[in-house]
Amino acid sequence: MTLQVQDYDYIVIGAGSSGCALAGRLMDLLPDVRIALIESGDDHLSKAAASNDPVNHEFLAPTKTMLLWNGKADRGYKTIPQKQLNSRAFPFTRASGLGGCSAINYMIWMRGFRSDWDENMPEGWKGDDIETEFQWLEGKIDPFLYESNTLCKRATEAARSLGYKTAVEKSKWSSPGTNDLMRFSMTKEGLRRDIYRSLGADNDRITLVRGVAERVIFRDEGGDEQDTPCACGVKLRLKDGTTKDLFVKDGGEVILSCGAIDTPKLLQLSGIGSSKLLNDLDVKVIKDNPFVGEGLKDHVMYPMAYGINELPEKVSPNGINSSLHDDSLNVQFLFNDGVTVPIMIPIAIKQPFLEKAPVETLCQGIRDGMVLWYGTLLSKIVGVLIACSPLVRTKMQSTFTVLVNVMKPVSVGSIRIRSRDPLDDPLIDPAFLREDADVQTLLKGVQIVRKLVKAPPLADIMEKELTPDGRKHDDDIESEIEQIKKTCLPYHHSTGTCSIGNCLDGQLRFKGINCLRVADASSLPFHPRVPTNASSMAVGARCASLISESRN
Numbered sequence: 012m013t014l015q016v017q018d019y020d021y022i023v024i025g026a027g028s029s030g031c032a033l034a035g036r037l038m039d040l041l042p043d044v045r046i047a048l049i050e051s052g053d054d055h056l057s058k059a060a061a062s063n064d065p066v067n068h069e070f071l072a073p074t075k076t077m078l079l080w081n082g083k084a085d086r087g088y089k090t091i092p093q094k095q096l097n098s099r100a101f102p103f104t105r106a107s108g109l110g111g112c113s114a115i116n117y118m119i120w121m122r123g124f125r126s127d128w129d130e131n132m133p134e135g136w137k138g139d140d141i142e143t144e145f146q147w148l149e150g151k152i153d154p155f156l157y158e159s160n161t162l163c164k165r166a167t168e169a170a171r172s173l174g175y176k177t178a179v180e181k182s183k184w185s186s187p188g189t190n191d192l193m194r195f196s197m198t199k200e201g202l203r204r205d206i207y208r209s210l211g212a213d214n215d216r217i218t219l220v221r222g223v224a225e226r227v228i229f230r231d232e233g234g235d236e237q238d239t240p241c242a243c244g245v246k247l248r249l250k251d252g253t254t255k256d257l258f259v260k261d262g263g264e265v266i267l268s269c270g271a272i273d274t275p276k277l278l279q280l281s282g283i284g285s286s287k288l289l290n291d292l293d294v295k296v297i298k299d300n301p302f303v304g305e306g307l308k309d310h311v312m313y314p315m316a317y318g319i320n321e322l323p324e325k326v327s328p329n330g331i332n333s334s335l336h337d338d339s340l341n342v343q344f345l346f347n348d349g350v351t352v353p354i355m356i357p358i359a360i361k362q363p364f365l366e367k368a369p370v371e372t373l374c375q376g377i378r379d380g381m382v383l384w385y386g387t388l389l390s391k392i393v394g395v396l397i398a399c400s401p402l403v404r405t406k407m408q409s410t411f412t413v414l415v416n417v418m419k420p421v422s423v424g425s426i427r428i429r430s431r432d433p434l435d436d437p438l439i440d441p442a443f444l445r446e447d448a449d450v451q452t453l454l455k456g457v458q459i460v461r462k463l464v465k466a467p468p469l470a471d472i473m474e475k476e477l478t479p480d481g482r483k484h485d486d487d488i489e490s491e492i493e494q495i496k497k498t499c500l501p502y503h504h505s506t507g508t509c510s511i512g513n514c515l516d517g518q519l520r521f522k523g524i525n526c527l528r529v530a531d532a533s534s535l536p537f538h539p540r541v542p543t544n545a546s547s548m549a550v551g552a553r554c555a556s557l558i559s560e561s562r563n
């Protein structure tokens with residue numbers, strides 16, 4: 012059955028970080044407009060808050076973030092095998108549900124570098140323009156500064172002894188250097204913030220429609236191909252399998268905020284993209300634009316782990332307590348006390364696990380629950396027994412994980428639909444470390460870390476480096492590169508797949524199509540050198556301001 016509704020000024024597709032910011036800000040600026048906000052996934056956070064089942068509380072606790080991946084809030088995407096990384100195919104977590112990825116992320120809140128906006132964005136998007144949007148967001152979200160622990164202070168002092176200056180403390184914009192303060196978007200009680208409600212996207216004048224957008228509808232679809240296509244609605248598939256067409260009023264607009272993976276997917280399914288790709292898949296071409304889905308960038312993370320002989324007196328809500336920015340790379344200091352923060356080591360040593368791991372690493376993995384998360388039933392039982400054994404307990408170690416991150420990747424990947432079926436996952440090729448420059452950036456970071464752990468006062472608490480294969484990689488570049496290939500991970504900060512310039516004008520309007528905008532992480536023509544949630548939300552909020560300005 013197909014229902015038709017024709018009532019809205021704006022249809023926003025995707026109630027994630029940017030979609031919620033867009034809808035909430037639009038309500039503040041233009042309280043009389045009617046918005047339909049379409050979301051494919053569930054309201055996981057409010058369900059979790061209302062539930063007595065502790066399993067659901069994973070949604071609320073930032074330290075349990077990883078337990079959400081591959082669960083009901085994750086789309087379960089996987090990359091295509093990355094040839095340059097021993098053909099590993101990576102799970103590529105993307106949320107489905109109100110709040111989007113902000114409902115399953117680590118809740119780090121960073122505006123990033125003002126200069127990145129000044130240098131890479133067109134008029135209307137410079138630091139001063141976007142400052143207004145960050146202020147609006149921060150007024151709603153109230154991110155808080157987490158003061159570091161003594162061990163992180165050791166790390167930042169060691170960095171200073173190597174010549175790194177102190178990043179401007181308490182500044183809301185990032186600055187180069189080392190810093191032992193972190194901002195988080197969670198509540199002061201340490202719970203995940205519900206951004207759908209915090210940003211006012213639950214306003215009564217916004218109609219939340221639950222369904223999967225399968226394609227954008229254009230006026231006179233069968234009409235003259237010379238005409239400029241004009242978006243006027245969206246074809247939805249509801250949970251019960253029925254379809255529903257939603258339309259905007261005359262002069263209304265359709266805005267895509269499905270994120271850096273699903274926005275290009277939806278555009279391509281709607282006939283907007285490379286005509287070669289679309290023709291090959293028998294999708295009617297509405298607008299040929301070879302850049303749709305291209306330009307994918309993501310940060311790559313390489314975790315290095317060390318045993319330490321002292322426990323921090325406290326750890327931040329997600330364990331990351333301080334960091335060091337060095338232009339194209341970033342080093343984050345993370346303490347695993349194994350209780351509050353059991354997350355990074357298990358992932359880092361997951362693959363070669365049980366091959367040649369030294370006993371300390373093995374014990375760490377068992378204690379941190381790796382076997383419990385990834386193993387078969389038998390290995391889970393064995394894991395629990397081993398974890399309880401006296402030998403393992405005496406070998407337990409607290410660890411210091413240093414995440415070396417490529418923050419200005421040169422490698423560029425792509426998103427392409429594999430068929431015209433909306434249920435098919437897209438082909439995700441993040442091209443991690445495909446360019447040697449990115450490998451060199453990681454190697455530079457590794458060298459910085461090796462110097463750092465030898466510098467006092469950090470050196471005083473460091474024990475040996477824990478590598479998955481138990482080997483020492485110091486000074487052996489080839490084996491270090493091999494190690495990087497085996498253990499690097501996505502940081503889940505995708506951007507750039509439908510960017511301003513290539514696909515959009517400075518008003519976020521899709522070039523050559525009327526009444527269609529894109530406002531999310533895919534719109535960014537530069538890759539922020541920080542985690543991307545705040546920037547994505549700022550794009551959504553800015554879109555609302557641009558719409559409001561154009562109506563006045």
Ligand SMILES: Cc1cc2nc3c(=O)[nH]c(=O)nc-3n(C[C@H](O)[C@H](O)[C@H](O)COP(=O)(O)OP(=O)(O)OC[C@H]3O[C@@H](n4cnc5c(N)ncnc54)[C@H](O)[C@@H]3O)c2cc1C
Binds near residue numbers: 024051121225
């Ligand atoms: C695991 C993980 C951890 C992260 N940690 C951090 C962090 O700590 N700090 C930080 O700054 N950044 C972090 N990020 C990145 C940050 O969360 C994202 O950059 C940001 O959420 C992107 O916002 P978005 O609006 O572009 O996309 P999303 O937030 O993904 O929103 C897209 C929304 O659209 C919906 N949707 C998609 N397709 C359709 C469709 N066809 N029909 C209807 N609805 C649809 C989705 O369900 C989703 O709700 C993390 C990301 C991940 C995945």
